[in-house]
Amino acid sequence: MTWDFDRNRPIYLQIGEEICRRIVRGDLPPGARTPSVRELAAELRVNPNTVQRAYQELERNGVLFARRGQGSFVREDPALVGRLRQQIAAAAARRYWTEVAALGMSPEEARRLIAGVIHDDKSSLR
Template sequence: MEFDDKVPIYYQIEQYIDRQIIVGDLAPGDQIPAVRQLALTLTVNVNTIQRALAELIRQGILVSQRGKGNFVTTDTAVLAAMKKRVINAELAETYEHLMGLGMTPAEMLAALEAYIQERKDRDAHD
């Protein structure tokens, strides 16, 4: 994983785990790798991993079971809220970029619809 120097590493690790859950690499109830294993895999300090996991536990996305490890919550409402938060953050960033280009919301919608159609057409031919 490559890290962005402008964003705290622990936060990027939180986002990485959020995305793994959203795409199904980590399912509800799955145990996540141990702290030391994550630190080795992501080549970061153990304390950084612990900080990211502590935040995910605080948010209810992960559940800690003493002596067993950390698990993805099975609470579908928590996972749905997390997914919505991640999607909204992506949309907010795109919106700000497009506003910076001087686009109106109507132009953004038209451009997005055209882009989606082009992608569907291209993907159908691949």
């Protein structure tokens, strides 16, 4: 499967977000080795330099660390998953609010709508 990213935004940022999602979902648990630059570039069909840049950025932000000659690993920080989860969820919430606000929805309507969506989703799971 080809990962379909938003071509209007820098790709390295989106690769970073994808790695963070994999960490939160548990596909890449703390301490796990990330795919090599070459593997991930082939999987996502992007330039390896772009993957390299995404990894460097994640190292700077304390998400990954590099072991010389062995590749990149997810930091073994107990707070990491919670922090990333919060970041990703907050970004999704902002996207939701931006979109419904642009449609002219009031904060109250937006809250009711999302509460309704959560309610319906819960009942469908039963």
